[in-house]
Amino acid sequence: KQEVTQIPAALSVPEGENLVLNCSFTDSAIYNLQWFRQDPGKGLTSLLLIQSSQREQTSGRLNASLDKSSGRSTLYIAASQPGDSATYLCAVRPLEGGGNKLTFGTGTQLKVEL
């Protein structure tokens, strides 16, 4: 059974700092990996999706990498801002068995302070 772990569970950084969020998964047979952002009381917003054949994806100040063989992904946030404060979740889609069966991590709660 796929297990997804995100460490740390919470992170507080000063504004302007570059930071890395970690996601690890136990089964490397994945179709893709997706990073989401969740604001309090809201749903999930997709940030980046990395296909299994890709090594990284970039969107603005965000860069996500994927090392499928080691079961790891990182989300790099450059020049963090208070508006980046949210919970960040990663989710993996299995290679087989249905495209709806995402397995989620429990998230990293990020606080960017002024």
Add this chain to the structure above:
Amino acid sequence: NAGVTQTPKFQVLKTGQSMTLQCAQDMNHEYMSWYRQDPGMGLRLIHYSVGAGITDQGEVPNGYNVSRSTTEDFPLRLLSAAPSQTSVYFCASRRDSSNQPQHFGDGTRLSIL
């Protein structure tokens, strides 16, 4: 652009009551899913659908029922509410089986007394 719309946003039920959580999407997506989010456990898949008339069970289907009569709508029914079903419920959709991101609604916060 509405995306994925869930109603109601909040609901309080008594044990044993039944209710339906509504989910609608206006993006003509084939894939739709229901998840529940509990503290410390991440999101867990309840039921999903790969098209109108096709549904299947996810990781935690017991106590829930779904149907998919149209592409747009995917309601989740609680048959006889139990306190263990207190949770935040999210509906999600995706265009198809390809490498497309999932889109989520804002959730329904459900408390069972």
